Amino acid sequence: MTSPRSPLARPFPLLPQIAGVTPHVARAGYKAWERTDLTFITLDPGTSVAGVLTQSKCPSPEVEWCRAALVLGQARAIVVNAGNANAFTGARGRAAVEVIAARAAGQLGCQPSDIFVASTGVIGVPLPIDKAEAGLDAAFSAAPCSWEEATNTIGTTDTFAKAAMTTAVVDGRTVTLVGIIKGSGMIAPDMATMLGFIFTDAAVEPAFLQAALSEANRASFSCITVDSDTSTSDSVLAFATGKAGNTPLSDAEDAGADAFRAALSDLCLQLAHLVVRDGEGATKFIEIAVTGAESDASARTIALSIANSPLVKTAIAGEDANWGRVVMAVGKAGEPAERDSLAIRFGDTQVAQGGLAVVGYDEAPVAAHLKGQDIEIGVDIGLGEGSATVWTCDLTHGYISINADYRS
């Protein structure tokens, strides 16, 4: 964490403990960092798990391991290595994951398939197995740590520790959800992005937890982008320990199921927004709402075309009311759009309607809006009922500085 703290950073929230969840950290020494880099969060027996993983065709062995383990739906720990993604490392990388799972399972007295593993950092360098083993032993024997320590330990180029919480009433009992997340660059929506871990004391059957997480993901992690680049290692895992003592949720019709799904969606959206707020080099948090498209999917494609446009992102970085670049990004999206019915709004100010600038267009309120940190762009396509909202950040010199010498 050598970059300056994002100007969009949020303070670390007060987070409660989650019964059945015990975080530990240690220093494995994957990089020459003077900080902890291995997180080992143990989970009591009976914990359900669900996950959404990168759709990359070149996934890390960690992603493949989690995909296989998710089928069983049970978890006893999550191990996170920071500083080395262990992706594209062939048989050695796969062996590293197997060794980590076996060693943690031995410590906890469970099956290796109960251990979830995630790694983040440079691609193409095998994770050193001896460091991982020594780090795991150190973490296992260390005292439990705070959420903030665990969150800092999973970070790489992150400039602030990102976490959120929420509650829901299920079956007459208040259940609590806590999420921690890392990610700042190589952030683009393809099911899941970055590494995120969600813990709840609610009792939830794995299949229902998976359905709720997938639904929450669609409107949160799948609707953010920092740089259009999708990681090989993206993983969001949700763990439910059941310690709240509610009747386990297994169906959308169960009492409290709606409250739990809403709480999980809220938590995922909070976490997704925090990732955008730590977008590499970000100085503006940008919400792009597209309405009037032929379908929701079409609206999302158009919204992401705007959110990923370097010219839109640099215009906002420069606080330049250059709304013509939004027109360009709508035009290139490849989705149905009708130039002469297009309308564009910046903040509360309508700038264009019916295919041209509004009559008497006054740039002053738009310029004032662009000077703020939270930017809203609204685009109405004028064709149908489809809508989508996505979030991104601006593209600045900071992004170039961070990424032209990240590895070196």
Added chain:
Amino acid sequence: MTSPRSPLARPFPLLPQIAGVTPHVARAGYKAWERTDLTFITLDPGTSVAGVLTQSKCPSPEVEWCRAALVLGQARAIVVNAGNANAFTGARGRAAVEVIAARAAGQLGCQPSDIFVASTGVIGVPLPIDKAEAGLDAAFSAAPCSWEEATNTIGTTDTFAKAAMTTAVVDGRTVTLVGIIKGSGMIAPDMATMLGFIFTDAAVEPAFLQAALSEANRASFSCITVDSDTSTSDSVLAFATGKAGNTPLSDAEDAGADAFRAALSDLCLQLAHLVVRDGEGATKFIEIAVTGAESDASARTIALSIANSPLVKTAIAGEDANWGRVVMAVGKAGEPAERDSLAIRFGDTQVAQGGLAVVGYDEAPVAAHLKGQDIEIGVDIGLGEGSATVWTCDLTHGYISINADYRS
């Protein structure tokens, strides 16, 4: 042209006159530039025309005008306005194009549909009709200018004048082709990109000229990207005056047809490469060759995923041999790929094969290659016979500087 000259710039070539083509320039005063900004190239009667135009759903009225006029296949002039794209300007923008075509047609004694029009610059501001008319009159009465003056006059954020020439022997006669082009940002391949104008003294029927231009475009302009952003105004038009006196080419079987097609393809590739060399902020010219994909289309999608990745482009800007970012970009492309059969080459050095770094990988030759100006990345997917080559530039602080305050 206020940005520093691109370090990848090429000197302006020696270009012959093309019989039947007469360039003029004038200062319409669209911006407060101390330079000419209106180009008026007249063409003798009997000139054929073909074109490829942006696929944007929000095209400029100039693009719509050209699309309609191309159906007739005949041209007497091309008028280019620089400093104002006239896109997304509603009825006023359409009226401006009609006035320009009518006035030029009046000067030349032809039909308005014989006049082609292109405009480039800021989007959303109607082109001032009075300035266009006065500029057109001034250009018409001005002495003919050089190719270099015309090329400078069509430019906006371009840092050097870009043009190329080639010849072919058709029907026993040497025909000459000259092309001029502008473009530096908002460059991404979607049929045509930027504004390019090609002139030849060959006699070519419009339908065959169109077929040859479309074919040449697929492997040239459609294979370059600077920033993944596709303009509302992209147009490449080819004009054939017939003054060389060859039997008009009308069919791929005609004598000399192959030579003409090859020459046109060569010219388009030269021009496309020049645009990449003037990519906003560019310091490296990057060729990305993908082989072994399931199809040529799949190879092109993968190659463009690499070429448009901000993380790949910043790594090259930083001369960082971070080939894991190429793996990432292959993985996110959404095309068939098999991680464990992937091979990656930088310059002549194989860096990865079979899903991991090569045995004994030595970064030194890769680092040396990255210090050069011309970078080659080769990716073999290992699945089939599909291949594609695309060209791009790196992403630097220069791009941010140019685009965070382009309009202001």
